[in-house]
Amino acid sequence: MASTVLSFSCQLFSSKTRKPLSFFFPRKTLYIASMGYEKELIAAKKAASLAARLCQKVQKALLQSDVQSKSDKSPVTVADYGSQALVSFVLRRELLTDSFSLVAEEDSADLRTDGAQETLERITKLVSDTLSSDGSYDISPLSREDVLTAIDSGKSEGGPNGRHWVLDPIDGTKGFLRGDQYAIALGLLDEGKVVLGVLACPNLPLAPIGSTQQHSLQNQVGCLFSAEIGAGTHMQSLDGSSPTKVHVNSTENPEDASFFESFEAAHSLHDLSSSIAMKLGVHAPPVRIDSQAKYGALARGDGAIYLRFPHKGYREKIWDHAAGCIVVTEAGGIVTDAGGNPLDFSKGRFLDLDTGIIVTNQKLMPLLLKAVRDAISEKSQATPSL
Ligand SMILES: Nc1ncnc2c1ncn2[C@@H]1O[C@H](COP(=O)(O)O)[C@@H](O)[C@H]1OP(=O)(O)O
Ligand SMILES: [Mg+2]
Ligand SMILES: [Mg+2]
Numbered sequence: 001m002a003s004t005v006l007s008f009s010c011q012l013f014s015s016k017t018r019k020p021l022s023f024f025f026p027r028k029t030l031y032i033a034s035m036g037y038e039k040e041l042i043a044a045k046k047a048a049s050l051a052a053r054l055c056q057k058v059q060k061a062l063l064q065s066d067v068q069s070k071s072d073k074s075p076v077t078v079a080d081y082g083s084q085a086l087v088s089f090v091l092r093r094e095l096l097t098d099s100f101s102l103v104a105e106e107d108s109a110d111l112r113t114d115g116a117q118e119t120l121e122r123i124t125k126l127v128s129d130t131l132s133s134d135g136s137y138d139i140s141p142l143s144r145e146d147v148l149t150a151i152d153s154g155k156s157e158g159g160p161n162g163r164h165w166v167l168d169p170i171d172g173t174k175g176f177l178r179g180d181q182y183a184i185a186l187g188l189l190d191e192g193k194v195v196l197g198v199l200a201c202p203n204l205p206l207a208p209i210g211s212t213q214q215h216s217l218q219n220q221v222g223c224l225f226s227a228e229i230g231a232g233t234h235m236q237s238l239d240g241s242s243p244t245k246v247h248v249n250s251t252e253n254p255e256d257a258s259f260f261e262s263f264e265a266a267h268s269l270h271d272l273s274s275s276i277a278m279k280l281g282v283h284a285p286p287v288r289i290d291s292q293a294k295y296g297a298l299a300r301g302d303g304a305i306y307l308r309f310p311h312k313g314y315r316e317k318i319w320d321h322a323a324g325c326i327v328v329t330e331a332g333g334i335v336t337d338a339g340g341n342p343l344d345f346s347k348g349r350f351l352d353l354d355t356g357i358i359v360t361n362q363k364l365m366p367l368l369l370k371a372v373r374d375a376i377s378e379k380s381q382a383t384p385s386l
């Protein structure tokens with residue numbers, strides 16, 4: 001079981017004179033056991049890895065196909081639903097619990113219509129094939145109804161009590177369609193707090209992004225990040241290498257920091273990020289990639305800052321940040337809204353946020369918060385509707 005070690009020394013004071021008494025307690029070491037989510041973490045890694053396998057198959061077929069145009073939404077639909085059904089199925093099989101609760105992005109309403117039966121059949125075959133390729137489940141062929149039920153198990157509202165799994169079966173749909181970055185993002189809430197998170201990023205290079213140095217892992221892609229509260233963040237290849245511990249970039253100097261943001265300008269205000277970066281003195285141009293792969297890349301130190309400022313009116317969902325948030329915080333980083341408040345995952349399916357999400361290391365956060373405040377106030381003076 002993972003544990004956190006705290007060391008401290010302590011001195012007593014006389015209640016009459018307020019002078020220190022002449023002895024010290026010896027340095028003590030306290031072992032605070034983490035709550036222990038090992039079983040859940042193993043299940044989550046297995047579920048996300050299998051879902052990644054399913055998504056990779058669909059993305060490969062999509063990119064090789066001469067027939068389907070990239071704007072065709074159907075392959076993405078098949079992969080989204082397939083990934084959600086698969087994760088739900090694996091978690092239930094691995095954890096064997098009666099109180100299974102899943103907050104997930106997709107639901108089966110569209111698949112229950114008459115016109116969707118062919119799509120549903122494709123999804124059912126994909127899920128069955130992926131499960132059989134793993135070989136660890138003795139499944140009689142899955143029925144369409146099994147798949148619909150598995151997808152609909154993601155309708156939970158979450159909240160502050162008990163345990164809830166939180167899933168984005170494909171985060172970064174646009175990246176998936178382009179053949180770029182996407183992630184399968186799975187987290188676990190316990191009493192409103194994220195206690196574990198797994199990010200499977202099938203197209204993320206094992207070597208650092210943006211590094212100009214030659215690296216032995218240069219051409220290998222497919223990363224699995226996993227984090228458990230109090231136990232740090234690890235990365236391994238989706239092919240199954242052993243996990244290594246990762247840490248956020250520790251730079252204190254914004255001039256050495258590079259920053260991540262959404263590839264899609266529709267998802268985040270690029271001009272606001274540029275103005276924040278300028279105020280901070282960041283020299284490097286933004287690194288624009290899709291999905292929570294940004295959180296993974298940041299957790300292993302590829303860049304030092306992630307800025308996300310959705311357009312007015314957009315409400316962030318918990319499945320878009322739960323796994324990414326713990327992957328970064330357990331690697332030593334901080335995730336807050338633009339006002340410096342920690343993200344609150346206990347409010348149901350949505351996050352209530354002040355303006356945007358910012359991520360960096362402990363040392364840069366005060367400078368970053370100031371730059372964010374200044375840039376937002378300048379922008380709102382120029383455009384009062386922000
Ligand atoms: N208008 C929008 N503004 C911000 N985020 C969005 C918007 N539309 C979809 N998203 C979600 O943003 C996330 C990806 O953002 P990015 O890749 O830019 O970081 C995804 O969760 C995506 O949903 P989805 O899970 O359906 O892909
Ligand atoms: Mg998403
Ligand atoms: Mg999604």
Ligand SMILES: [Mg+2]
Nearest residue numbers: 080105170173
């Ligand atoms: Mg979506």
